[in-house]
Amino acid sequence: xxxxxxxxxxxxxxxxxxxxxxxxxxxxxxxxxxxxxxxxxxxxxxxxxxxxxxxxxxxxxxxxxxxxxxxxxxxxxxxxxxxxxxxxxxxxxxxxxxxxxxxxxxxxxxxxxxxxxxxxxxxxxxxxxxxxxxxxxxxxxxxxxxxxxxxxxxxxxxxxxxxxxxxxxxxxxxxxxxxxxxxxxxxxxxxxxxxxxxxxxxxxxxxxxxxxxxxxxxxxxxxxxxxxxxxxxxxxxxxxxxxxxxxxxxxxxxxxxxxxxxxxxxxxxxxxxxxxxxxxxxxxxxxxxxxxxxxxxxxxxxxxxxxxxxxxxxxxxxxxxxxxxxxxxxxxxxxxxxxxxxxxxxxxxxxxxxxxxxxxxxxxxxxxxxxxxxxxxxxxxxxxxxxxxxxxxxxxxxxxxxxxxxxxxxxxxxxxxxxxxxxxxxxxxxxxxxxxxxxxxxxxxxxx
Numbered sequence: 001x002x003x004x005x006x007x008x009x010x011x012x013x014x015x016x017x018x019x020x021x022x023x024x025x026x027x028x029x030x031x032x033x034x035x036x037x038x039x040x041x042x043x044x045x046x047x048x049x050x051x052x053x054x055x056x057x058x059x060x061x062x063x064x065x066x067x068x069x070x071x072x073x074x075x076x077x078x079x080x081x082x083x084x085x086x087x088x089x090x091x092x093x094x095x096x097x098x099x100x101x102x103x104x105x106x107x108x109x110x111x112x113x114x115x116x117x118x119x120x121x122x123x124x125x126x127x128x129x130x131x132x133x134x135x136x137x138x139x140x141x142x143x144x145x146x147x148x149x150x151x152x153x154x155x156x157x158x159x160x161x162x163x164x165x166x167x168x169x170x171x172x173x174x175x176x177x178x179x180x181x182x183x184x185x186x187x188x189x190x191x192x193x194x195x196x197x198x199x200x201x202x203x204x205x206x207x208x209x210x211x212x213x214x215x216x217x218x219x220x221x222x223x224x225x226x227x228x229x230x231x232x233x234x235x236x237x238x239x240x241x242x243x244x245x246x247x248x249x250x251x252x253x254x255x256x257x258x259x260x261x262x263x264x265x266x267x268x269x270x271x272x273x274x275x276x277x278x279x280x281x282x283x284x285x286x287x288x289x290x291x292x293x294x295x296x297x298x299x300x301x302x303x304x305x306x307x308x309x310x311x312x313x314x315x316x317x318x319x320x321x322x323x324x325x326x327x328x329x330x331x332x333x334x335x336x337x338x339x340x341x342x343x344x345x346x347x348x349x350x351x352x353x354x355x356x357x358x359x360x361x362x363x364x365x366x367x368x369x370x371x372x373x374x375x376x377x378x379x380x381x382x383x384x385x386x387x388x389x390x391x392x393x394x395x396x397x398x399x400x401x402x403x404x405x406x407x408x409x410x411x412x413x414x415x416x417x418x419x420x421x422x423x424x425x426x427x428x429x430x431x432x433x434x435x436x437x438x439x440x441x442x443x444x445x446x447x448x
Contacts, residue, residue: 013121013143018068019113028107029055038118040068040140043304044104045078048440058082058105061443066111067136068120072096073111080104121147129171131164132315135305141297148295149175154247156232156292157270159299161399162348165270168297169228172268181225186218189231189398197239201246202254219252222265232292233273233284240285247291267292272399281434302345302352309341312349316356317368324361330368343372346400407442410435419446 023044024034035052042051047061054063060080067074076093077084084091085103098113123142126134133139148155149172157165166185173183191199202217219227229235235243246252247267251260269292278284302309317330345351359370410424417423425435438444 013123013146015119015121016070017117017119018073020116020118021073021114022110022112023052024110024112025054026101026108026110028105030107036114037066038116040120041137042066044109045080046440047443048437053440054104054107056105056107059107063104064102066096073113075102075111126311129174130167131171132311133305133308134311135307137300137305138308141299144295144297145171146175148172150177152176152266153294154267154292155269155295155297156275157268157297157299158275159270159272160301160348161272162350163299163301164349165272165299166228166230168299169226169268169270173226173228173266176226176266178225178266182222183226183228184218184222185228185230187230189234193236196236197242198255200239201242201252202257204254204256214254217252217254219246219263219265220254220261223263224265226266226268229267229269231271232269233271233275233278237283237285240288244285244288244291247288277437302348306341309352310337312352313337313340313356316353317360320357320360328366330360330363331366332368336368336370339372340370406438407444410438410442411444414439414444415447 018040020036020038022034022036023042025031033052033054037051039051043062043065044050044052044054045061045063046054046056046059050062058081060078060082062078063080064075064077064084067076073096074093075084075091075096077091082105086094086100096111100111102109102111121140121143122136123139123146125142126132126139128142128145131138131142131145133142145168155169155172157168159165169185170183173179186200188196198215198217200217200219202215202220205213242253246263249260250264251262253260275284275289275293279286279289313332317332321329340352347354355370355372356368359368363369413424413428414421417427421435421439422432425432428435430438
């Protein structure tokens with residue numbers, strides 16, 4: 001398993017190969033479940049955002065991760081409550097052999113390497129466009145972006161709010177052959193529903209009340225460049241076939257027009273929702289999903305790339321001080337950096353940036369002073385202190401309020417029906433499977 005290193009002007013990437021592997025649940029609530037992986041990094045736990053989700057109540061939300069290194073696969077326990085065990089001994093981390101059986105709570109999990117190989121590429125640079133990161137998670141993404149940018153392939157960028165999805169789209173545009181063309185942003189969640197078609201495809205004069213002149217839509221404005229469709233999961237089902245046709249035919253029909261017009265545009269879409277799950281629920285068209293997800297980029301939350309925090313803090317601090325000059329440079333103590341790395345950052349990189357800027361502006365001395373509550377989460381902030389949301393960018397404030405509302409709504413609905421999931425689903429007009437997914441996603445717990 002010796003690495004082969006390839007350096008090119010386009011990717012500056014290190015490449016090596018690893019075997020694909022299978023994770024099989026031997027015992028516990030999910031006995032018989034198995035998944036095959038051909039990726040470098042895999043998370044296992046009870047939370048729904050893990051790559052392998054286990055229903056064992058004795059397993060932590062984020063229990064362990066398996067990380068593919070040049071020398072093989074390394075398993076790391078993520079400070080789980082009940083630990084990760086191998087051969088009767090509790091481990092914090094270890095390099096796995098070709099086959100191994102791990103115990104997590106009441107679950108036995110078999111790791112088994114397969115004969116087929118997959119390639120891992122890591123950028124040698126800690127930056128791509130305005131994206132920063134020296135962690136393997138981000139350098140792997142940079143290598144993927146460097147290979148994808150020169151093409152015209154449609155891309156789907158997924159990740160929580162504040163992880164930098166628009167920065168990905170900008171970087172793709174900057175490194176593409178369309179860099180001199182327009183970069184147009186269309187936020188599907190910020191446009192009134194009955195105006196989305198007009199704003200996206202344009203309209204002709206007189207096509208509806210208020211259409212006093214012809215108007216280009218976002219797709220026509222992006223002709224020769226890149227169109228970034230943000231929050232694509234919010235696009236109404238009725239409009240999805242029209243977007244699909246535009247992507248496949250490279251032509252649009254403005255509202256009220258009789259003829260179609262050709263457009264030359266690359267699409268980068270983004271969402272903080274689980275589109276694959278929405279497809280299962282019938283809330284998003286499967287054909288559109290696959291048309292958008294030609295190349296998928298999954299941005300990790302900041303809590304899963306804590307080694308990048310010192311680099312990000314230094315960058316944000318330098319940027320803030322350049323825009324707000326003051327006598328002497330601010331320093332960051334070791335204790336403060338530890339505090340920043342221990343914080344869960346529900347708002348991700350955007351929240352970190354805002355926090356550093358605020359602390360830098362308000363700090364009186366020579367040392368950066370940051371006030372954080374490590375136990376805080378986004379829902380508590382919004383519910384206990386609604387005014388806190390107004391300090392955030394619109395998208396972040398909206399996302400937090402929606403998350404808090406969903407948690408409260410479903411907790412009350414389940415409590416009303418004594419946690420009879422079928423009854424709660426019927427009463428709220430949801431499919432039982434969808435409600436089961438939400439219970440896991442929102443980490444709802446039945447009162448004792």
